[in-house]
Amino acid sequence: METTFAVHPMSNGNGHTAERRGIPSPVLAIMILLFTEVMFFGGLISAYIINRADAIDWPPTGQPRLPVERTLLNTAFLLISGISAYWSWRFFKRNHRSYLYALVLTLVLGACFVALQGVEWIRLIHYGLTTSSSLYGAFFYTIVGAHGVHVLFGLLFLLYVWWKIEQSPTRDQEGLLLAGVLFWYFVVGIWPILYYLVYLY
Secondary structure, three states, rough: OEEEEEOOOOEEEOOOOOOOOOOOOHHHHHHHHHHHHHHHHHHHHHHHHHHHHHHHOOOOOOOOOOOOHHHHHHHHHHHHEEEOOOOOOOHHHEEEOOHHHHHHHHHHHHHHHHHHHHHHHHHHOOOOOOOOOOOHHHHHHHHHHHHHHHHHHHHHHHHHHHHHHOOOEEEHHHHHHHHHHHHHHHHHHHHHHHHHHHHHO
């Protein structure tokens, strides 16, 4: 099934029309936001590495070990969602309704990631790993929790983009969808780094 998008041209001053060029406002806003997010996570990662290097016993004796294998599977869900997000944008550029299926797959995989992380958190808290049990626990919940909040924001952003496109399926929405996809790339791309540092390093 094909979707028709209305293109809104603008005059170039000579009686001719041309499509608007340049970086869409939503994309520019997301790029600025992502710059600050890179600095934010860079600070968290630096603090984690420094404190881990100074620790004699990491993770501390008596603290539960992290579910490396289950989280690796969850990581695969998130990585696949990054691929489906890319195809959602590509399909949209081609005026193809399949963008919606790819976007829904992205949302479902992202929701699964958050849900499975939540289950693991409940288990770890039950086993005694909390923010107050050790510096190890505090860093775990701060870093992984910060990423989880970003995933939730990304899901809400993509839902908003979906709603906007369905309300007004025009080419003007391409920039909004690209902004959502770029933010999703960030949450997908930063996670393998966090997974390695927190779960494997």
